[in-house]
Amino acid sequence: MPNFQCALNVELDAVRSRTFSSAGGGVQLRIGATWLDAVDGEPLESPAWPADRYTAALWQLRTPIGKDVLCGQASITVGSASKLKWRCLSDGEHYFVIDVAERNPPCCLYVEMSVATFADEPSSPDQAGASPDEG
Numbered sequence: 001m002p003n004f005q006c007a008l009n010v011e012l013d014a015v016r017s018r019t020f021s022s023a024g025g026g027v028q029l030r031i032g033a034t035w036l037d038a039v040d041g042e043p044l045e046s047p048a049w050p051a052d053r054y055t056a057a058l059w060q061l062r063t064p065i066g067k068d069v070l071c072g073q074a075s076i077t078v079g080s081a082s083k084l085k086w087r088c089l090s091d092g093e094h095y096f097v098i099d100v101a102e103r104n105p106p107c108c109l110y111v112e113m114s115v116a117t118f119a120d121e122p123s124s125p126d127q128a129g130a131s132p133d134e135g
Helices: none
Strands: 004-010 020-022 026-037 053-060 069-077 082-086 092-099 107-118 132-134
Touching: 004 092, 020 026, 020 107, 026 053, 026 092, 053 107, 069 082, 092 107
Parallel strands: none
Antiparallel strands: 004 107, 020 092, 026 082, 026 107, 053 069, 053 092, 082 132
């Protein structure tokens, strides 16, 4: 069961998800996006897309060093559904930032995402730290 689901429109700036808690485990992100015409909301076909990829970045809110820290990010293909996992996260509050390098005012990137946290223990010391993996 997801912690939350949402839909976001990335237009002129990156968009931040709501904040969620992770207690030393991991987070799974299911995400998909398509380009829409900003005027009528109709989907755009691939040749008219401003960019073929977008980025989902996982951040930890206000770490002990006093600022938000990037846990990891993934580049995702527009038009396809992806499932990503970040493992071995530090305890605390986290959020995602969704961004696209190429912006085109008549278009917006419509993103649907589902976030779920899970318990996770590293099986070896080299697994410590957070990095996205598909699956």
